[in-house]
Amino acid sequence: MKKILTLAISLTFLLVLVACGTQGDDDNTISFAWWGTSDRNIATYQAIDLFEEKYPEYKVVGEQSPWNGYQQALNNKLNRGTEADVFQVNYNWIYSMYGEDYFMDINDLGLDLSKYPADEHKPLTVNGKILGLSVSETGYIFYLNQKVYEDAGVSFDDGARIIPETWEELMTAGQIINQNDPTKYAIGRLDSQQIAILMFSYLAQIYGKNVINDNNQFNFTQQELVEGFNFITDLRSTGVLIPSNAIDTHIDGPTNPNWTSQKYGGVLQWNTAISEYQNTLPSTANLVMAGMFQQEAGQTLGMYKKVSMAYAVSKRVEQSDAKKEAVKTFIEFMTTDPEAVAILGVDRGVSSNSDTQAILKAAEGKNFESSLEWQGHEVVQMMYNYQITQNIHLYIHPYYEHNTFRAIYEAPIESFLLNNKNANEAAIAIINLFNTELSRIMEG
Amino acid sequence: MVGEKKWVPYAFLVPWIIGFLLFKLYPFISSFVMSLYEKRGRVSTYVGLKNFQMIFDTSTYLGSEFMNSLKVTFVYVFITVPLILIVSLLIAYVLALKIKGVGFFRTSFYMPTVLGANVAIIVLWRYIFEYNGLINQGLKLLGISPISFLGTASGAMASIVLLRVWQFGSTMLIFLNALKNVPESLYEAATIDGAGKWRQFLSVTVPMITPIILFNGVMRLVETFQVFNGPMLITNGGPERSTNVLNKLIYDIAFQGGDLNVGSAMSWVLFVVIMIFTILIFRSSKYWVHYQD
Numbered sequence: 001m002k003k004i005l006t007l008a009i010s011l012t013f014l015l016v017l018v019a020c021g022t023q024g025d026d027d028n029t030i031s032f033a034w035w036g037t038s039d040r041n042i043a044t045y046q047a048i049d050l051f052e053e054k055y056p057e058y059k060v061v062g063e064q065s066p067w068n069g070y071q072q073a074l075n076n077k078l079n080r081g082t083e084a085d086v087f088q089v090n091y092n093w094i095y096s097m098y099g100e101d102y103f104m105d106i107n108d109l110g111l112d113l114s115k116y117p118a119d120e121h122k123p124l125t126v127n128g129k130i131l132g133l134s135v136s137e138t139g140y141i142f143y144l145n146q147k148v149y150e151d152a153g154v155s156f157d158d159g160a161r162i163i164p165e166t167w168e169e170l171m172t173a174g175q176i177i178n179q180n181d182p183t184k185y186a187i188g189r190l191d192s193q194q195i196a197i198l199m200f201s202y203l204a205q206i207y208g209k210n211v212i213n214d215n216n217q218f219n220f221t222q223q224e225l226v227e228g229f230n231f232i233t234d235l236r237s238t239g240v241l242i243p244s245n246a247i248d249t250h251i252d253g254p255t256n257p258n259w260t261s262q263k264y265g266g267v268l269q270w271n272t273a274i275s276e277y278q279n280t281l282p283s284t285a286n287l288v289m290a291g292m293f294q295q296e297a298g299q300t301l302g303m304y305k306k307v308s309m310a311y312a313v314s315k316r317v318e319q320s321d322a323k324k325e326a327v328k329t330f331i332e333f334m335t336t337d338p339e340a341v342a343i344l345g346v347d348r349g350v351s352s353n354s355d356t357q358a359i360l361k362a363a364e365g366k367n368f369e370s371s372l373e374w375q376g377h378e379v380v381q382m383m384y385n386y387q388i389t390q391n392i393h394l395y396i397h398p399y400y401e402h403n404t405f406r407a408i409y410e411a412p413i414e415s416f417l418l419n420n421k422n423a424n425e426a427a428i429a430i431i432n433l434f435n436t437e438l439s440r441i442m443e444g
Numbered sequence: 445m446v447g448e449k450k451w452v453p454y455a456f457l458v459p460w461i462i463g464f465l466l467f468k469l470y471p472f473i474s475s476f477v478m479s480l481y482e483k484r485g486r487v488s489t490y491v492g493l494k495n496f497q498m499i500f501d502t503s504t505y506l507g508s509e510f511m512n513s514l515k516v517t518f519v520y521v522f523i524t525v526p527l528i529l530i531v532s533l534l535i536a537y538v539l540a541l542k543i544k545g546v547g548f549f550r551t552s553f554y555m556p557t558v559l560g561a562n563v564a565i566i567v568l569w570r571y572i573f574e575y576n577g578l579i580n581q582g583l584k585l586l587g588i589s590p591i592s593f594l595g596t597a598s599g600a601m602a603s604i605v606l607l608r609v610w611q612f613g614s615t616m617l618i619f620l621n622a623l624k625n626v627p628e629s630l631y632e633a634a635t636i637d638g639a640g641k642w643r644q645f646l647s648v649t650v651p652m653i654t655p656i657i658l659f660n661g662v663m664r665l666v667e668t669f670q671v672f673n674g675p676m677l678i679t680n681g682g683p684e685r686s687t688n689v690l691n692k693l694i695y696d697i698a699f700q701g702g703d704l705n706v707g708s709a710m711s712w713v714l715f716v717v718i719m720i721f722t723i724l725i726f727r728s729s730k731y732w733v734h735y736q737d
Contacts, residue, residue: 072699079704096702101485246595249575251680257576404701408505415684418595437505444484 026059027322030330033063033084035070037276040347047340051333058326063087071403078102083314085327088348091123091307094131095398098444104313105129109328115353123307123398132310133331136349138272139305139380140197142290143372145281148184148265152177167202167231167293171238177265178239186240188264189248189256192410195417198268199228201302204394205295211304212397216442218434222427229416229423245417254280266290271376272308272349278372289375292383303383306396308349342366350377405441408433479708495709506697510710512685513693514717516601520689521668524605528664529657532612536619537645550620557613566607566677570594573603573678594679597686604674604687615660622656623649654733662725669718690714 034044041064048060063084065073071093077083078097094103107130113121116134124132149162154173156164164170164186174186190198200211203220206227213219220228235241242248250256254276258264262285267277271289278287292302311331317323333340336355342363350373351357360368368374387394399405412429415421421429482491501507539550559565572578573593580590593599626649634644650657672691675681681688681696690710698707 071702075699075702098485101487244595246592246683247575247590249573249592249594402701404506404697404703407509411685414682418683420684433505440504440506 027320028057028326029059029061030086030326031061031063031084032086032330033065033074034088035065035067036347037066039275043344043347047334047343050337050339050343051330054333054337055329058329060330081316083316085314085317085323086331087312087314088135089132089310089312090401091132091134091310092396092398092401094124094126094310094312096402099131099312100126100129102315103131104315104318105131106133106313108318109313109324109331111328111331115355117352120307120352123395124310132307132312133335134307134310134352135335136272136308136351136377137305137380138270138308138349139303139376139384140194140201140268141271141292141303141376141379142187142266142268143274143277143287143376144186144266144290145262145264146286146288147284148177148262149173149186150286152180152184163288163290164293165297167295170240170293171234173265174235174239174241176239181263183258184239184263185242185265187235187266187268188258189242189245189250189253190268191245191251191253192413192417193406194268195232195413196409197304199225199232199413201292201304201394202231203228204304204392205299205302208301208390208392210392210394210397211400212438216397216435216438218431218438222424222431225427225430226423229426232416233423244419245414246419253277270308271373271380274372274376275347287372289372289379291379300383300386301390301392302394303380303387304394304396305380305384338363346371346373346377350374399438399441402441405437408437475708475711478705479712481705483703483705495706496713499706499710499713506706509685509688509693510690513688513690514713516686516688517669517671517690517714519601520605520671520687521665523601524608524668524671525661525664527605527609528612528615528668529660531609532616532660533619533657535612536616536623537649539616539620540623553616554613557611560611563673563677566673569603569607569674570678573599595683597683600679600683600687603678604671607674607678608668608671615664618656618660619653622653626652651734655735658725658729658733662722665721665725666718669714669721 032044032048034040036044044064045062048062051060052058061084071090074083074087074089074093075097083102089097089099089103093099097103111133113130113133120134120137121130121132124130124134144163146162152173154164154176155162156169164173170186177184177186200220203224204210207220207224209219211219232241236243248256248258250258253259253267253269256264259267259277260280260282262282267274269277274287281287292300294301311334313327313331317327334344335341335351335353336359338359341356341359345363345366346360346368350360350368360366360374384394409430412421412426415429416423416426479495480490480492481488482494483489498504499507499510502511535553539546539553570577574580575590575592575595577593579593583590591599593603630648630652631644634648639647670691671689672695675687675689675692676695679687681692691714694707694710694714697710698704
C-alpha cells in the first residue's frame with residue numbers, strides 16, 4: 001500500500017512538472033502559431049505536410065487557434081518565453097506587445113524582401129528593425145449582396161448598373177430597398193468599429209486628412225466630427241443603415257440572422273476578412289465587391305489600409321544559427337514555394353510579394369483573381385496609391401485599434417448608434433479624451 | 445499497519461494541495477507583487493502603489509472605467525444575491541411541503557444548476573434575449589411590440605441577473621435541507637398559538653435557518669462579485685459599458701490589453717471589496733443569526 005501511494009504521489013508530481021515545463025527547443029523543429037477558421041487550418045496543415053515532405057530534416061509543430069483568445073494566449077506566452085518560433089501577428093501588436101523586446105529582426109534571417117513594395121515593411125519597422133514579415137495588406141471596403149438590390153429593383157444609369165458608386169446613389173438604393181420591404185436595408189447593421197472607419201473615410205474624402213496626424217493628435221475638429229455623425233444619421237434615415245442598433249442586438253456580423261436571411265444588403269469589412277460573411281450567405285445570394293462609395297462619381301478617395309497580418313519570429317531564434325536557417329527555410333517555403341502558395345491561396349489575404357502574386361495568378365484551376373479578397377485587394381491598392389499621388393496618406397495608426405484605446409471613440413459612437421447621444425455630444429466625448437488617452441497608451 | 449493508515453488521508457490530499465499551491469496561492473501572491481510593478485517589454489520597474497492610484501484617478505479614462513465597473517458590479521451583486529436567496533428559499537419552502545410529485549419538481553428546479561453558466565447555455569440565453577430572439581418572437585405572436593433587452597442598460601442588466609438567479613439549485617438544496625431540520629414541534633406550538641402559515645414562516649422558519657441564510661448569503665456574495673461568463677458572452681459588457689462588471693474589465697485590461705500589472709491591482713481591489721463585505725456580514729450576524737446552541 002505504501003509503495004502504491006508513493007508511486008501515485010510521485011506520478012502526480014511528475015505530471016505537474018511536465019505540465020509546467022517549456023516546449024522542447026530542437027533546432028530542427030519549428031513551431032508555428034496562427035489563428036484562423038477551418039479553411040485556413042486545413043490549408044496550413046497541408047502546407048506543413050508538404051514542407052516536411054520536401055525538407056525531411058525539419059519538423060513543424062502547428063499551433064492553431066481561433067481568433068478569440070489568440071492575442072491573450074500570445075501575450076502570456078511572450079511573458080513566459082514559450083511563444084512559437086514563428087507566429088502570426090496583427091501589425092499593431094508589434095507596438096502594443098513591445099515587439100522590439102520579443103520579436104526578432106527579420107533582417108537577420110536574410111529573407112529576400114526585394115519582391116515587396118518599398119514601403120511594405122515600414123509599418124512593421126521599429127528603430128530600424130523589421131519585426132514581422134508582411135503577409136498581406138488590407139483595407140475597409142463595402143461588399144454588397146446584389147440580390148437584395150436586384151429584388152428591390154435598384155438600378156442606375158438607365159439600368160446599366162445595379163451597384164451604387166456614390167453616397168447619394170447608396171442612399172437612393174436604401175430608400176428603394178426599404179420602401180419595397182421595410183425589414184430590408186441597403187447595408188443594415190454596422191457596429192461601432194465599422195461606423196468609426198466609415199465616418200473617418202467619409203471625412204477623409206472631404207478634408208483629405210488621416211484620423212491621427214504625424215504628431216499623434218486627433219486630426220478632425222469637433223465641427224468636422226459632427227458632420228461625420230450627421231452623415232451617419234442621413235444613412236440611417238434613408239434605409240441604408242438600421243435606425244438604431246437597439247433593434248438588432250446580434251453583435252456577430254457574419255452570423256446575424258438578418259445578414260444570413262438577406263435582409264441586410266451589405267457590409268463594410270476588411271477585404272481579407274470577407275470570406276466569413278460570404279460563407280454564411282445562402283447559395284441564392286450574390287456578394288459583390290463595391291469598393292468605397294464616393295462624394296462624386298469617378299473619385300477614388302477615403303481608403304484606409306494597413307498590414308493585415310505578419311509573420312513574427314521569436315527573439316529566441318536569434319540564439320542559434322541552425323534554428324535561424326530552419327525558420328528562414330520555413331518562411332520562404334510558406335511565402336514563395338509554388339505548391340505551398342497555391343495550397344494557402346488568399347485566405348490570409350493577397351500577398352504584395354510579386355513572386356507570390358505571380359504564383360497565385362498562375363495556379364491552375366484556382367482562379368484566385370476572381371475571389372472577393374483579390375478584387376478587394378486590387379481596389380484597396382489602386383485607391384491608396386492614387387491618394388499617395390494626391391499627398392493623402394490614410395494609413396491606420398498603430399495604436400488606432402489598440403484594445404483599450406479604441407473604446408475612446410467606439411464608446412461614444414455606440415451611444416450615438418443607440419440614440420443615447422446626439423452628434424454633438426458624441427463628437428465632444430471623442431474630442432475630450434482622444435489625445436490624452438492616445439498619449440497615455442503610447443507611453444505604455 | 446498503523447503507519448499506512450496515517451499516510452492515506454495525506455496521500456488523497458496531495459493532488460488538491462498541489463493544485464491549491466500552484467493555481468491559487470501562487471497566483472494570489474504573485475498578483476499582489478505584480479500590482480506593485482510596471483512592465484514595459486521585458487523591463488519591470490517597482491512603482492509602489494502607482495497602479496492603485498491610477499485606477500482610482502477618475503480624471504483618466506482608465507479611472508472612470510474602473511469606477512463604472514465597480515458601480516456596475518455593486519448593482520449586479522445587490523440585485524442578484526437577495527433575489528437568489530429569496531427565490532431559492534421560497535421554492536425550497538414549497539418543495540419541503542408534503543406534496544405529490546415533489547421529487548420531479550426538485551429535480552427540475554435543480555437542472556439549471558447542473559447545466560450551469562457554461563458557454564453553450566449562455567449562447568442559448570443570448571438567443572432568447574436578442575431583439576429577434578425567442579422572447580420577442582413570443583411577444584410578436586401576442587401582438588406586443590418587441591423589447592430591446594440587450595440594447596438597453598436595464599434590459600441587459602436584467603438578462604445577466606436572470607441568468608444567475610436561474611441557477612438557484614444549490615442554494616435551494618441547502619435551504620431545503622435546513623428546512624427539514626426545523627423541529628416539527630415548533631410549528632405545532634405556533635399552530636396552537638394561532639399562527640398562520642405566513643406567520644409561521646416569518647417567525648419560526650426564517651429565524652431557525654438564519655445560520656444557513658448567512659452561509660448562503662456569504663457564498664453567493666463572494667461568487668457574484670466574481671461574475672464573468674454572463675457579462676462576457678451575453679452582453680460583452682454593453683450596451684455602453686452598463687454590464688461591464690469588474691472581472692470583465694480586469695480581463696480586458698490584463699489579457700486583451702496585456703497590462704497584467706494594472707489588472708492585478710484591480711483584482712486586489714476586488715479582493716479587498718469582497719473581504720470587507722464578508723467581514724461586515726459576519727459582524728452583523730450577531731444581531732440577526734440565531735444559533736440553537
